[in-house]
Amino acid sequence: MNAARDEEAGLPGTGGELGRQRSSIPSFLFISFMLFMLTSHNGDEFLARHQYQEALKSLTYQLGNFTGWMNGTSSEFSVPDRDSALEMLLDDFDIQGSILNPQDASYYSNVTGFIHGAAHYHNITPSALSNNASAPWNSHAQAYMAGANETAILEVFGGWNWTATDKMALSVVEKLPTYANGSTLSDTISLVHGRIELTDANTNADLRLEFEGVHFILNGSIYGLAEPRGHNIDIRLLPSLVPVSSKNDTSLLIEPELTSRINKLKNLIDAGIIDQDSSSDDPPKSSCPFTFYAQLQPVNAPEYLMQELEDELQKPTGIWTISPPKLVANGLLVSKECGVMFEMNDTEGLRSRTFFRKVTAYAGLSGLVYLALLILFSRQSERSRTPSGLARVSRWMFLTQSTVDSVSFAGHITFAILAEGRPSISLVAPAFLACVLFVYEAQFSVLIHQIQLPEDVDTSPSVPATPVSPVQGNEAAESQPSPNEQAPRQPTRTIPTTPPDNPVHTSFISFFFHHIRTDPQARLWMMLFVFLTFIVRVILSPILSMIFVGITYSFIWLPQIMRSARRGRTSGLSKEYIVGTTICRLWLALYFLACPKNVLDIEPRRWVYVLAAFVCLQGTVLILQEYIGPAFFLPKHLLKVKTYDYHPMLPLADPEAPEQSLGDCVICMDAIIVDSRGRSVSSEKERDADNEGGSKKFEGLFSGLQKGIETAGARRTYSLAPCSHLFNICPQCRRPLPPL
Numbered sequence: 001m002n003a004a005r006d007e008e009a010g011l012p013g014t015g016g017e018l019g020r021q022r023s024s025i026p027s028f029l030f031i032s033f034m035l036f037m038l039t040s041h042n043g044d045e046f047l048a049r050h051q052y053q054e055a056l057k058s059l060t061y062q063l064g065n066f067t068g069w070m071n072g073t074s075s076e077f078s079v080p081d082r083d084s085a086l087e088m089l090l091d092d093f094d095i096q097g098s099i100l101n102p103q104d105a106s107y108y109s110n111v112t113g114f115i116h117g118a119a120h121y122h123n124i125t126p127s128a129l130s131n132n133a134s135a136p137w138n139s140h141a142q143a144y145m146a147g148a149n150e151t152a153i154l155e156v157f158g159g160w161n162w163t164a165t166d167k168m169a170l171s172v173v174e175k176l177p178t179y180a181n182g183s184t185l186s187d188t189i190s191l192v193h194g195r196i197e198l199t200d201a202n203t204n205a206d207l208r209l210e211f212e213g214v215h216f217i218l219n220g221s222i223y224g225l226a227e228p229r230g231h232n233i234d235i236r237l238l239p240s241l242v243p244v245s246s247k248n249d250t251s252l253l254i255e256p257e258l259t260s261r262i263n264k265l266k267n268l269i270d271a272g273i274i275d276q277d278s279s280s281d282d283p284p285k286s287s288c289p290f291t292f293y294a295q296l297q298p299v300n301a302p303e304y305l306m307q308e309l310e311d312e313l314q315k316p317t318g319i320w321t322i323s324p325p326k327l328v329a330n331g332l333l334v335s336k337e338c339g340v341m342f343e344m345n346d347t348e349g350l351r352s353r354t355f356f357r358k359v360t361a362y363a364g365l366s367g368l369v370y371l372a373l374l375i376l377f378s379r380q381s382e383r384s385r386t387p388s389g390l391a392r393v394s395r396w397m398f399l400t401q402s403t404v405d406s407v408s409f410a411g412h413i414t415f416a417i418l419a420e421g422r423p424s425i426s427l428v429a430p431a432f433l434a435c436v437l438f439v440y441e442a443q444f445s446v447l448i449h450q451i452q453l454p455e456d457v458d459t460s461p462s463v464p465a466t467p468v469s470p471v472q473g474n475e476a477a478e479s480q481p482s483p484n485e486q487a488p489r490q491p492t493r494t495i496p497t498t499p500p501d502n503p504v505h506t507s508f509i510s511f512f513f514h515h516i517r518t519d520p521q522a523r524l525w526m527m528l529f530v531f532l533t534f535i536v537r538v539i540l541s542p543i544l545s546m547i548f549v550g551i552t553y554s555f556i557w558l559p560q561i562m563r564s565a566r567r568g569r570t571s572g573l574s575k576e577y578i579v580g581t582t583i584c585r586l587w588l589a590l591y592f593l594a595c596p597k598n599v600l601d602i603e604p605r606r607w608v609y610v611l612a613a614f615v616c617l618q619g620t621v622l623i624l625q626e627y628i629g630p631a632f633f634l635p636k637h638l639l640k641v642k643t644y645d646y647h648p649m650l651p652l653a654d655p656e657a658p659e660q661s662l663g664d665c666v667i668c669m670d671a672i673i674v675d676s677r678g679r680s681v682s683s684e685k686e687r688d689a690d691n692e693g694g695s696k697k698f699e700g701l702f703s704g705l706q707k708g709i710e711t712a713g714a715r716r717t718y719s720l721a722p723c724s725h726l727f728n729i730c731p732q733c734r735r736p737l738p739p740l
Contacts, residue, residue, distance in 0.1 A: 063262065066236045094295065095293045112351065116167065118166060124341045128339070166201040188218055189246075189249060191257060207286060208229055210227050231289070241293075293332045362591075384572055408434040550611060565634060
């Protein structure tokens with residue numbers, strides 16, 4: 001009988017052809033296609049393996065030539081001497097350091113970590129130097145650029161905006177050179193490799209350069225080569241950058257390093273571990289090769305104290321050490337082939353171990369924040385799990401927050417993969433909690449959608465209009481029964497029982513869209529595919545990340561405010577949930593967009609304070625809707641829903657009585673006692689007239705708002721039903737009635 005009733009009512013998925021089971025083959029094919037698109041790499045692994053093999057051949061060739069040059073045998077390679085003009089140019093910028101007294105001052109012996117500072121662009125092409133003779137280093141720069149071909153410079157200059165570059169950042173790893181058996185080759189010179197990033201101030205784009213260099217520990221000098229990504233750095237040329245007195249010592253480091261890289265590459269190829277670098281497909285922004293020179297600033301600490309600090313950073317034991325001094329360095333990035341020079345100053349460095357501890361502290365705090373969000377959500381979902389509670393909340397509010405949590409989960413997981421080591425383990429905690437919160441919020445929003453689905457159904461039947469003559473129209477109007485006599489009609493739906501004779505052969509695209517539109521599983525997989533693609537793009541693009549944060553945080557509470565005002569019902573959200581969620585959400589946003597020393601080194605954005613104020617305003621409005629009214633901020637002519645007021649202003653029977661009673665409750669038969677704030681408007685005016693002298697100073701917007709909240713709270717102690725029955729709103733009326 002139920003099936004027949006559903007079929008007659010025209011409900012989908014019941015009876016006849018509408019209840020026909022769809023074939024699982026199209027869904028299986030669609031899911032296979034989506035998985036293929038997600039996992040297919042278009043032969044990237046094969047190309048990466050080929051690149052590994054080519055790199056192995058190149059390193060083997062370089063090692064053979066360099067060994068021949070070191071032994072004095074026949075070789076196609078030779079290391080040139082350092083340019084004397086460059087040495088004077090480095091002296092102009094105070095790049096070359098000196099050996100200090102180890103009892104008074106010292107240098108950092110290990111610069112593994114991050115160094116960033118301001119970059120100042122200088123055009124050192126011969127034509128530009130002739131027009132800028134006022135610079136104190138002009139003559140030495142002209143001697144260094146003598147013989148440069150400006151036509152060749154334009155060919156390799158590239159499309160990068162050098163003049164807009166104002167920031168330079170280094171991310172380097174330092175290690176002492178070792179032999180194949182693991183013994184240390186030198187204690188005074190170490191190898192440094194990493195990357196250098198130049199930032200465009202106009203577009204916030206980055207030009208990434210691969211870096212290989214050497215660090216002289218005794219005098220704090222760093223010399224290295226920098227090339228754009230995709231260009232291999234020939235470390236055999238490193239001895240040509242150092243002073244002539246250190247050329248032989250530097251040359252001794254190259255052969256063991258080449259041998260180590262060859263063995264490592266062979267092991268990777270044999271093990272089948274191929275790193276697919278997707279960034280190599282991007283076109284290079286410039287082809288300019290650079291040489292980098294940096295000088296560490298000395299710290300006012302003896303060498304033995306700095307060595308204790310370094311040992312504690314590498315292998316923590318809990319012993320007392322001095323506070324880490326500030327890591328400061330001045331640098332010069334020069335490209336003779338492009339006539340470009342950048343001066344780096346106002347730097348600030350952060351050691352890797354210190355950074356990892358900072359990441360661990362952030363992971364702990366963010367994990368506590370997400371744990372608080374999860375507890376707040378679970379408590380609120382228990383309160384709103386009834387059908388009436390689910391009908392009051394907005395599913396878009398929870399969908400917005402679930403989207404934020406999904407991006408946070410993906411970002412924390414990506415951060416954990418890039419961080420490696422112990423910090424990556426700590427980042428799993430906030431990622432896991434964000435994932436759990438995302439799943440619960442998504443499920444809750446689906447449940448809300450199921451409860452609120454009848455709201456979107458148009459219950460008015462559509463009657464086709466048939467043209468009638470005026471005479472027929474008048475006769476029909478005379479014979480039409482009154483509204484009380486007219487019986488309600490149930491709309492009927494005609495269900496075809498036979499298929500069409502000539503089936504239409506549709507294209508694959510039409511079938512694809514029709515399948516997505518009609519099959520819930522295909523629609524789910526399509527939404528998942530688009531969602532994952534969008535999340536990946538948001539994480540990788542800084543501009544999209546900022547736009548995403550601005551849009552999602554602007555709609556944290558706004559959908560709920562709009563639904564409450566439109567439906568004329570309060571949200572039912574507790575103040576605990578609103579205040580706690582607002583604080584936790586804003587903590588995450590303000591940490592990355594307002595804190596200048598966050599773990600991702602994101603620059604502060606001033607607009608985040610406006611965004612935070614807007615979110616707090618939304619939370620305040622949402623709380624006020626519970627006390628003043630769902631649409632208290634809207635003019636009366638904009639109100640669409642006219643709801644019945646169960647708490648009207650009622651006049652008191654005897655305003656002079658000691659107990660202000662409105663009568664007896666029809667349920668528990670107790671007297672309904674109200675505070676004087678719940679009396680009628682006339683009594684309020686009388687009381688205001690009596691206290692006119694002492695209350696004038698409290699007049700204004702905030703005093704009126706407070707009075708409205710207090711009055712609304714007093715009126716919520718009773719309810720007046722449409723049948724004029726007055727009853728209490730208290731636990732007394734919820735007790736079972738005594739037997740008659």
